[in-house]
Amino acid sequence: MAKLNFGGVEEEVVTREEFPLEKAREVLADDTIAVIGYGVQGPGQSLNMRDNGFNVIVGQRKGGKSWDKAIADGWVPGETLFEIEEALEKGTIICYLLSDAAQIELWPTVKKALTPGKSLYFSHGFGITYKDKTGIVPPADVDVFLVAPKGSGTSLRRMFVEGKGLNSSFAVFQDATGNARTRCIAMGIGVGSGYLFETDFYREVTSDLTGERGTLMGAIQGIFAAQYEVLRANGHSPSEAFNETVEELTQSLMPLVAENGMDWMYANCSTTAQRGALDWWKPFRDATKPVFEKLYNSVKSGEQAEISITRNSKADYREKLEVELAELRDSEMWRAGSTVRGLRPERG
Ligand SMILES: NC(=O)C1=CN([C@@H]2O[C@H](COP(=O)(O)OP(=O)(O)OC[C@H]3O[C@@H](n4cnc5c(N)ncnc54)[C@H](O)[C@@H]3O)[C@@H](O)[C@H]2O)C=CC1
Numbered sequence: 321m322a323k324l325n326f327g328g329v330e331e332e333v334v335t336r337e338e339f340p341l342e343k344a345r346e347v348l349a350d351d352t353i354a355v356i357g358y359g360v361q362g363p364g365q366s367l368n369m370r371d372n373g374f375n376v377i378v379g380q381r382k383g384g385k386s387w388d389k390a391i392a393d394g395w396v397p398g399e400t401l402f403e404i405e406e407a408l409e410k411g412t413i414i415c416y417l418l419s420d421a422a423q424i425e426l427w428p429t430v431k432k433a434l435t436p437g438k439s440l441y442f443s444h445g446f447g448i449t450y451k452d453k454t455g456i457v458p459p460a461d462v463d464v465f466l467v468a469p470k471g472s473g474t475s476l477r478r479m480f481v482e483g484k485g486l487n488s489s490f491a492v493f494q495d496a497t498g499n500a501r502t503r504c505i506a507m508g509i510g511v512g513s514g515y516l517f518e519t520d521f522y523r524e525v526t527s528d529l530t531g532e533r534g535t536l537m538g539a540i541q542g543i544f545a546a547q548y549e550v551l552r553a554n555g556h557s558p559s560e561a562f563n564e565t566v567e568e569l570t571q572s573l574m575p576l577v578a579e580n581g582m583d584w585m586y587a588n589c590s591t592t593a594q595r596g597a598l599d600w601w602k603p604f605r606d607a608t609k610p611v612f613e614k615l616y617n618s619v620k621s622g623e624q625a626e627i628s629i630t631r632n633s634k635a636d637y638r639e640k641l642e643v644e645l646a647e648l649r650d651s652e653m654w655r656a657g658s659t660v661r662g663l664r665p666e667r668g
């Protein structure tokens with residue numbers, strides 16, 4: 321563990337320097353890693369582990385898009401791609417990467433396969449933390465741990481292919497073998513994490529649910545929509561409103577923030593912009609903070625988990641999500657965005 325100073329607070333993190341890939345391979349040399357579910361995280365994690373030289377198989381329901389995608393990605397039915405029950409039987413580390421709602425339905429099957437000494441791996445603290453709602457209570461004689469890549473499985477794979485690494489959190493819930501922590505970190509390195517920071521299942525799920533509902537996804541769309549609507553109501557064209565709300569942020573300014581922080585991005589803009597942004601960020605913070613507090617409390621009380629389970633357990637949940645995604649896609653702002661994206665010279 322490397323001790324690092326994060327803005328004045330000391331924290332320990334695990335880097336690839338101190339826990340190299342060779343060590344991770346050694347730790348899991350005798351394991352068969354069964355990735356159950358081939359949705360978004362399933363492909364990212366399984367392909368990275370396969371390319372990293374681990375013994376990986378995939379378990380997925382036969383027929384359907386995910387099964388076909390697995391075959392297209394080079395998984396071979398009967399060799400490295402199996403029906404879920406068969407993969408569960410063969411695996412010594414069970415990576416439970418179905419959607420959080422689907423994990424509830426399949427749990428009785430998974431539980432049966434968890435013979436003593438096996439490991440149960442998650443990428444979210446959801447199922448374990450909300451056990452009263454999910455019924456997910458693992459047997460005492462298996463290791464239970466998580467590695468949660470902090471980003472989409474799509475980025476996890478893309479960054480790996482580019483030689484980069486997305487960072488992940490890790491946590492041990494149950495250590496039956498006495499070796500759970502090392503095995504967990506080895507998995508974290510195996511899936512292609514850039515570095516790993518430690519948490520517990522409760523803190524992982526509460527921060528994650530807050531982040532995705534907040535600045536990462538929910539709040540950002542909300543604030544985009546509000547500014548776009550004000551610009552349009554005041555006579556600005558869709559292209560002007562979109563460029564000034566989204567395109568400039570994603571294409572020009574956020575890459576600068578990613579590279580060197582907010583102050584550096586500010587410093588690379590005009591002093592006119594700096595003056596205004598420095599005056600306005602606090603009013604925006606003050607206006608939104610009560611919403612973030614409401615959000616956090618709703619996560620903490622279990623209300624957000626309840627909503628997610630209820631809604632995503634319905635037979636037609638995919639169609640319902642698609643209708644709401646279409647509402648975004650078909651909005652003037654994102655239709656304007658589609659045209660703007662088409663005009664990027666590199667796409668032409
Ligand atoms: N999507 C992402 O990039 C991230 C996901 N996670 C976590 O990783 C885990 C997996 O999430 P995703 O990859 O988004 O899952 P997903 O929603 O893409 O679903 C994964 C797979 O579950 C299968 N499935 C759905 N219902 C099923 C059922 N009733 N029986 C059998 N199979 C079923 C689907 O065919 C799909 O292949 C979750 O715990 C999630 O919170 C964590 C970080 C990011």
Ligand SMILES: CC(=O)[C@](C)(O)C(=O)O
Binds near residue numbers: 469
């Ligand atoms: C990509 C990620 O980490 C999220 C937003 O938390 C999720 O997909 O659940």
Ligand SMILES: [Mg+2]
Binds near residue numbers: 469470471528532
């Ligand atoms: Mg997340």
Ligand SMILES: [Mg+2]
Binds near residue numbers: 529
């Ligand atoms: Mg999440």
